[in-house]
Amino acid sequence: MEKLLELKNVHVSFHTYGGEVKAVRGVSFHLEKGESLAIVGESGSGKSVTSKAVMRLLPNKTSEIKEGQILFEGKDLARLPEKGMEKIRGKEISMIFQDPMTSLNPTMTIGKQIMEGLRKHQNMSKSEAQERAINLLKLVGIPNPEIRIKEYPHQFSGGMRQRVVIAIALACNPKVLIADEPTTALDVTIQAQILDLMRDLQKKTGTAIILITHDLGVVANLAQRVAVMYGGTIVETGTVDEIFYNPKHPYTWGLLSSMPKLNAESKELLAIPGTPPDLLNPPKGCPFAARCPHAMQVCLNHMPESTKVSSTHQAACWLLDERAPKVEPPEAALVGGAR
Amino acid sequence: MATMEREKLLEVKNLKKHFKVDRKAVLKAVDDVSFDIYKGETLGLVGESGCGKSTTGRTIIRLYEATDGEVLYEGKNVHGKKSARELKEFNRKMQMIFQDPYASLNPRMTVKDIIAEGIDIHRLAKNSKERNERVYELLETVGLNKDHANRYPHEFSGGQRQRIGIARALAVDPDFIIADEPISALDVSIQAQVVNLLMKLQKERGLTYLFIAHDLSMVKHISDRVGVMYLGNLVELAGSDELYEEPLHPYTQALLSAIPVPDPEVERSRERIILEGDLPSPINPPSGCRFRTRCPHAMDVCARVNPKWQEAREGHWVACHLYDQEFNKEGK
Amino acid sequence: MSMTEKKLTDDMFQPAAMDPGKHEEITKPSLTYWQDVWRRLKKNKAAITGLVAIILIVIMAFVGPAISSHGFDQQDVRRTNLPPKIPGLEKVHFLGMDGVDIRGNDQYKLKNIPKDQYYWFGTDSLGRDQWTRIWKGTQISLLIAFLAAAGDLIIGVTYGGISGFFGGKVDNIMQRFVEILYGIPNLVIIILFILIFEPGILSITLAIVITGWIGMSRLVRGQILKLKGQEFILASRTLGASNGRLIMKHLVPNTLGIVIISMTFSIPGAIFFEAFLSFIGLGIQPPTASLGALISDGFKQLRIYPHLAIYPSVVMCILMVSFNLIGDGLRDALDPKMRK
Known part of the structure; x- marks a missing residue:
């Protein structure tokens, strides 16, 4: 198997009033092409920080990647300048967040929001992008995509919004999709829908998924490999079966x-x-x-x-x-x- | 189930709570809900967000005035006009634990003052020495100690705060506690701590709980009986083992099958009932059975007639036409 | 690896005795909310500079007039419009503290003033000592500002608190009244107010307060509405707390933060407004002076005797900037989102 993304001994610290908070202390793991890896841990274990470090979405002023390498197809993302990162973010690696209510811009139609990335990264014309947007909405299971593309986020329910968020993330056919607690804010029946959709999409598109969650049920449902984080370090990694049956x-x-x-x-x-x-x-x-x-x-x-x-x-x-x-x-x- | 001989502590009869949204629209958060809670048991109440489970809890404890229906506590109506003395007496018997461990403690008060609030209001301590002793005792009951008494809430972790909230409720020696999603904001390992504490307290003090949550596996673990709510209605109520093994209502079936199980083998082989669509708006709910828009077994009659709340088996109540002799002639 | 390997001995693999009590231990020192706020405020250099500047100005406002030998209303027509002259600094000519006016004439010599007589900030057109008048004026300006802020506080907090706490119909009526009051241009109200009553400290203060409390009441109402639904209030209600207890123990302490911030911003507002009133001739009447009145007087002769306008302006600027710096610092320090 090919290593798509590899983290080597990554350290991330935050500078706060009280001093230096060492949120991630030497994390190493890799992600293979097309697989789904779950990072499990409680709040404060450093799982979200790790994923944000990969995307370089941590606040510049108060945090830094102190040590280590984040290798994506041979490039070290930890040292890449912001300009180079812009080409990767959204195109090669994209991310979906926990709260579908706040991860969409309320003043833009969802069509525009999907097309934004397409036009920026793939230089599509407006009509091409629109067609792709409609296909994407169809892909994530939104009925009547031709009509709904002109609607605003508040006209969608929570579950539908998370579908839109996934459509935006998948717009440029990324190689890696980081899903940070994608179903935590949703109800169980909606969660089942979204998990189903994600598994389905992975089969169709072959995107590798890093799933960040605290819910072991979700892990068992979606992941092939698991990394358990605690106190800023990875304490155990293995396949799902190894983690659940032979911890x-x-x-x-x-x-x-x-x-x-x-x-x-x-x-x-x-x-x-x-x-x-x-x-x-x-x-x-x-x-x-x-x-x-x-x-x-x-x-x-x-x-x-x-x-x-x-x-x-x-x-x-x-x-x-x-x-x-x-x-x-x-x-x-x-x-x-x-x- | 030997529930029949047990003493009823709380009876909820046709409880309704409607909120006015604007001049025309009315949000029927709780619409005609009836159930009993027996002494010493834990009744779980589950449902998805917006189903009215929290409103039910808050209406029972008088945080909201009921629109209609009644709540009887030991045979006495909880709602309606009451003298200050009657109210205070009632406040001591029924207490509540809240969801958000960050918002449920006043950030400007020390832990000691937070826990002692009930003691102060009901004048349960003669002097400050007795008050302190009571507070220390309560802190120990919930696994904290007196060194914590003079600290402020923001210094504690979520689980510790939730235990402080429990200590505050225990300060007035209640018989009945409504736990409104007490663990949903906590981490898994901390959830177990709080649930274990609640169960220990129940055993030691003979408490009765109404446990409101959306986490079905935790509810099953702690509850003797479980009620399932959907859009302001109670759709099913049964002993927790029976409900999980033989759910009758299609919504309960879907809900149970939707919970991801922490067992990869089971997850791989599992057939899920995936509900189509989203929750309809409670401002303008569907006619007849409110679940019919998403129900895989919906019949014509479901749109016309409200399903009756009836005992399908002993101790197993359900509101669904599938179990109603009158409508279910087609069999099923 | 090999380094650590050597240090590990077999006996280190014996179970360690863990003290179960330690799980709940909190190592951080206990800080009350206000200690925490002060700790954060201290780190904000701008706010501390502002605080020091204000303390100095307040001290000077009371000590200043006393250390000069001239009274604030003591006129002397032979000594009008003298430029500033300060002992010691008079020898450093470019500072402009040597008694020489902008045309290069040593006014002190021309007006035959004895060598040991100094007017630190010069004198005005009636020969009154500008130093004394500036500090006296600062006193009056600060007095009006603090009174106005206190008025805003009392009316605003009470009104907003009642409106927010009781809600429903009460809130509806009270808010409509506020909207009507807010709809009338406040300058019109204030000018009418001062025309009816004689201009003076009290009437100017009242004029500022009459519309100034609205902002405070809105803030407090918003905060109370937000707090009212919070779970700690609900918890207190289920314990049977009376309205009085809810207000005094829970709501007021939690609105205190924004009230204080709002007050530190309303003080410079009031100082400025008083100056504005003086400028349009509705301010403090002579011989009493306020900073605004002094600037207004000095402004008329700005090109001939710039010192008359400059010194009071400098004091006023420092005051306004300092209060704003403190307000900003307090807002950062009190912001619960930054608590960690």
Whole structure:
């Protein structure tokens, strides 16, 4: 498989009143052509910041990519000048955001908004662009696209707006689509529609998707590979099956066991105690150590290295060291198939 | 289900809450909803945004005046004119936990004053020493400690704030708590903390909950019975296991099948009922059954007649013509 | 990697005892809201400069007249229109503090004024000491401005608060009244007001307040409407809080921020308005002076005796700029969106 996008040891910091917030601390992962990778994590884990760093959408004044490379087809996006980035944004890599209410311009017809990118990146004539816009709306399942293209965002419902946003993102046939919590603001029945649409579109267009979410259900539904983030680092990566059926990191265990399961007997949920670390003063060792039921002395002072479990599966945890005691994941973390 | 012998704590009868949008339009947020809540149970209320579940909760606790219908708490009507004393008594019995942990605590007050608000209003402490002790005790109940008492809300994380909100509600020793989407703004691992706390408190204090949420799996986990709302109507109400295993109403079926399950194997093989279209506007809802515009089983009668709220099986209520002998002659 | 490998010993793989209490620990020092605001304000250099300038001017407004030996209304027709002369600085000629007017005549010598007599900012056409008059004028201007701001505050907050809190019909009627008042050009109201009452500190203040409170009331009403639906207000209501408690404990403390910002902006507005009234002859009447009146007088002889207009103008500019800087700084410091 071809590596389309590769992040190598990326560090991102924000400068605030209180000091430097190290939001992303050494993140490395890659994205292959046409695959869908989910980045899972809680708020403040650095998942959104990572995706914004790829798009270079972080505020210039208060944040910086301190270290590392973001390689897209051999080019390092982290060092690319703004002019070069403009050619990539929207054309090669595009992004959809959480809230469809605010990611559309309320004073422009949706047709114009779709055509904007087409005319800028692909030098299409007005009629060509319009035709393409209508096709795109058809593609994302909006009925009567010829009429609706002249309408304004407020005339669309939430689910329809997210479809429009997806149409805009796909307008220039990007190679990578970054979806930042694309269904969080939507109701379950609408979420099902959108997830269905995204899976369908990926089959049709072959776009690689980076899905950023906190919802493990959405991950299981859409992703092929998963990266679990915590405290600004990736704690575990693997294929969906590896993450759900053979998780190795206690944080992944915790996440899986704190979700109630529809088919399971009603018993107490295994909650992860405490709160995520403050990235203003990140812990010296493993970021999860303070909340980890299996924490050892070594976890407090040494950051665990990423350890290979299989060719596709890696976890950063000292429990995988041969000197560590053997620990079994809690029963609640076992998802259906593992039993 | 042994619900029949249990004592009713709260009876909601034909509750309606309409909001005037302008001179002509009326938004029927809650339209003719009836259900009972038994002592010591948790009733879950689910539905998508705009279905009226939060309005129902707020109307029950008198934050809104009901347009019509009544709410009986231990047999006494909650609404209508009341003396200040009666109101205060009622306020102590019924409490509420809110959704947004950031907006539900006054940013200018210390945690101690926030939690002690109920104590102050109802004069439950004789002096400031007793007041402090009560506050510390409550903080410990929700897993915080007295070092937190003099801090301000913005210093806490979302989960901690939500627990402060719970402590505030507990300060007046209520019997019944309405939890209005108490976990939807929290992270997964923190959600479990709050849900576990709520369940622990229920066990220790014999509380009764009305748990409002849109996360169906969490509702199933915490509730004994679950009601499903759609566009201001209650469409189905049943014991939580029964509802999830054998949903009767087409909307409930679609809703359950739409939840993504955190299990890739299941997700791959799953057949989904994907509902077409969007939620109609509650200002101008469809005639007859409100779900008929998106219902895969809609019949002619659905447009003409409002479905009756009836007990299809013991303890399993549903409002759908498919389960009405009178209309469902075609079988199904 | 090899470096860390060496340091790791087997005993480090023993389970670490975690204190469960630590999970809830908050390491940051506890700051009240106002401490936090002050901390942020302190970092804003412009706002602090403004604050220092205002404090200095306020001090001078009270101390200034006392350290000069001349009274503010003490006339001396033999000593009119003297240019400024300051001991020490008189030797540095280009500063213009040597008693020489713009035509190059040493007025102090021409008018036979004893060597030890200094008029720091010169004298006006009636021979009154300009230094004393400027600080006296600053006093009056500030007094009017603070009174006007206080008036805005009292009327605006009460009116906006009632309108927003009770809402419905009450709000409807109160807002229609405001709209009518706002529809009349306020200059007309003010001029009529001052023509009916004698111009003086109180009548000028009232004239400014009579329309000035509207802006404040709108701000407060908007804020109250926004707060009213917030969950902490609902929570307090479900606990059985009375209206009085809601207002005093929840609504007022949360509107305080914007009220303070609005006040720091309305003070320079009032100073400016008073100056404007003086300019059109409806301001403070002599011999009392305000900054506006002084500028207005000096303006008439700007080309012959520029010092008469320049010094009061400088003081007024510093005042206005400083208040605006503080207002800006406070707005940034109080903005809850920047809280982190």
